[in-house]
Amino acid sequence: MHDVVRAGAGRRPSLRRRLLLLLLLPMLILLTIDAVVTYGVALNYSNRVHDADLADDVRTLAQMFRSGEVSGDLPAEARFLIEYDPDSHNYYTVRSRRRGLLSGNGTFPEPPAPALGAAPELFYSRLSGRTLRAASLSLRAPNDPGDVLTVTIAETLHDRQRRAREILLLAVPLQTILILGALSLMWLGINRGLRILQPLTDRLAAREQELEPITGEDVPVEILPLTRTIDGLFERLRAMLSLQERFIADAAHQLRTPLAGLRLHVDRARAATDPATVRDALDHIDQLTGRTARTCTQLLALTRAQNPRSECAAHVPVDLARQIPQAVGQRVPEAIRAGIDLGYQGPGGPVYVQGDATALQELLDNLIDNTLRYAGRGARATVSLLPLPDGGVLLQVEDTGPGVPAGMLQRLGERFFRAPDAPSGGTGLGLAIVQQIARQHGAQVTFASAPAGGLRISLHFPPPAKS
Ligand SMILES: Nc1ncnc2c1ncn2[C@@H]1O[C@H](COP(=O)(O)OP(=O)(O)OP(=O)(O)O)[C@@H](O)[C@H]1O
Numbered sequence: 176m177h178d179v180v181r182a183g184a185g186r187r188p189s190l191r192r193r194l195l196l197l198l199l200l201p202m203l204i205l206l207t208i209d210a211v212v213t214y215g216v217a218l219n220y221s222n223r224v225h226d227a228d229l230a231d232d233v234r235t236l237a238q239m240f241r242s243g244e245v246s247g248d249l250p251a252e253a254r255f256l257i258e259y260d261p262d263s264h265n266y267y268t269v270r271s272r273r274r275g276l277l278s279g280n281g282t283f284p285e286p287p288a289p290a291l292g293a294a295p296e297l298f299y300s301r302l303s304g305r306t307l308r309a310a311s312l313s314l315r316a317p318n319d320p321g322d323v324l325t326v327t328i329a330e331t332l333h334d335r336q337r338r339a340r341e342i343l344l345l346a347v348p349l350q351t352i353l354i355l356g357a358l359s360l361m362w363l364g365i366n367r368g369l370r371i372l373q374p375l376t377d378r379l380a381a382r383e384q385e386l387e388p389i390t391g392e393d394v395p396v397e398i399l400p401l402t403r404t405i406d407g408l409f410e411r412l413r414a415m416l417s418l419q420e421r422f423i424a425d426a427a428h429q430l431r432t433p434l435a436g437l438r439l440h441v442d443r444a445r446a447a448t449d450p451a452t453v454r455d456a457l458d459h460i461d462q463l464t465g466r467t468a469r470t471c472t473q474l475l476a477l478t479r480a481q482n483p484r485s486e487c488a489a490h491v492p493v494d495l496a497r498q499i500p501q502a503v504g505q506r507v508p509e510a511i512r513a514g515i516d517l518g519y520q521g522p523g524g525p526v527y528v529q530g531d532a533t534a535l536q537e538l539l540d541n542l543i544d545n546t547l548r549y550a551g552r553g554a555r556a557t558v559s560l561l562p563l564p565d566g567g568v569l570l571q572v573e574d575t576g577p578g579v580p581a582g583m584l585q586r587l588g589e590r591f592f593r594a595p596d597a598p599s600g601g602t603g604l605g606l607a608i609v610q611q612i613a614r615q616h617g618a619q620v621t622f623a624s625a626p627a628g629g630l631r632i633s634l635h636f637p638p639p640a641k642s
């Protein structure tokens with residue numbers, strides 16, 4: 176059992192982990208971009224420094240040529256200037272406008288010579304598949320004032336790139352440390368931030384069975400949708416619990432009397448010696464069992480109708496012009512036995528309402544049941560259906576029986592209400608069930624005296640809601 180719990184806990188999603196992972200990935204992308212940008216900046220900086228050195232070197236070299244003849248070999252100090260850094264692969268050329276290439280250790284494409292007296296000209300060139308950075312400077316030939324010498328030195332980019340890499344290798348670890356530091360701070364921040372939920376956890380932990388709302392002033396806005404959903408659930412649970420409590424209380428109360436009666440008649444039957452008393456006691460037991468069963472059925476039906484879940488049950492189009500005649504037809508034999516003329520009046524075509532067919536059947540059963548029970552022998556009972564011009568539907572159950580005294584009409588529908596002169600056998604829940612089911616369907620129930628003297632119960636179903 177413990178193992179199962181632990182295994183489940185390992186796979187449980189963690190808000191901290193998720194937040195951190197969500198931050199880590201962008202941070203790594205940021206670090207990569209940062210490294211690329213840093214390398215670019217470092218290379219640019221290294222290029223500028225090297226370009227300045229190259230320009231200086233070409234000026235110094237030119238200075239050396241101002242004083243003497245240029246032949247194939249360079250003076251020793253000039254060679255030193257060019258070759259002092261073997262890594263850079265320095266190349267040079269000295270060209271005369273009149274005599275062509277005078278000296279050099281490599282030939283690479285060069286742009287036209289810069290003007291006399293101009294600053295050194297920097298350019299890129301290529302030699303043996305490698306890129307070179309070069310600087311050229313023109314000077315007047317020392318031995319021939321009509322001639323112009325162009326001195327060029329070039330170097331590979333190797334040194335510049337090495338410098339940039341060195342800067343990068345210094346910067347990246349620093350930036351990584353910075354990002355790791357930021358993530359650690361975020362981890363601490365998330366941990367501290369989540370403590371905001373502690374009061375809510377404490378409040379819930381302190382509860383035993385209370386289902387009061389948990390949303391308080393201290394609930395952060397981000398958690399509000401969650402706590403409101405939980406509060407909604409608590410509210411439904413409270414309604415369900417109070418419904419159950421009421422059911423238990425009602426059942427206990429309503430069943431106590433018939434059960435006491437049953438015991439009495441069982442005792443009577445046991446003590447009786449003559450068969451007539453036993454039969455009478457058994458008849459009473461039969462009646463009381465029937466009543467108890469009816470009470471249970473009606474209580475369950477009312478509780479079902481009151482259940483908040485059935486209020487949000489999916490409603491579908493129900494054709495009342497089909498369902499009502501069927502429900503009436505099923506009760507005709509019973510009506511004939513009771514001496515009541517039970518009939519239906521309604522249009523030929525379908526009459527739809529949005530509803531729950533089973534609940535509507537329960538409603539019809541209770542209304543027909545009442546007319547058969549209370550209208551009395553010789554009465555006429557009619558169930559009528561009338562589609563209204565506004566799209567609504569009017570359902571009426573009317574009989575020519577004794578009805579209910581006008582002063583009591585408004586009490587119909589109350590739980591356990593029965594007219595004082597009502598024949599025994601009912602539980603007083605039928606009309607409460609009718610009202611509850613009508614409410615589920617948005618229908619209005621009216622109790623009135625029928626013109627012929629009986630009871631008229633009208634249900635007004637609203638037109639279907641436009642979606
Ligand atoms: N058609 C009717 N004619 C005369 N009185 C009626 C009629 N319908 C209902 N009543 C009166 O209203 C009371 C409440 O009816 P309701 O259907 O709620 O309970 P019930 O019939 O007594 O019991 P049950 O729960 O078994 O239906 C009845 O006891 C009866 O007095």
Ligand SMILES: [Mg+2]
Pocket residue numbers: 541544545601604605606
């Ligand atoms: Mg009834």
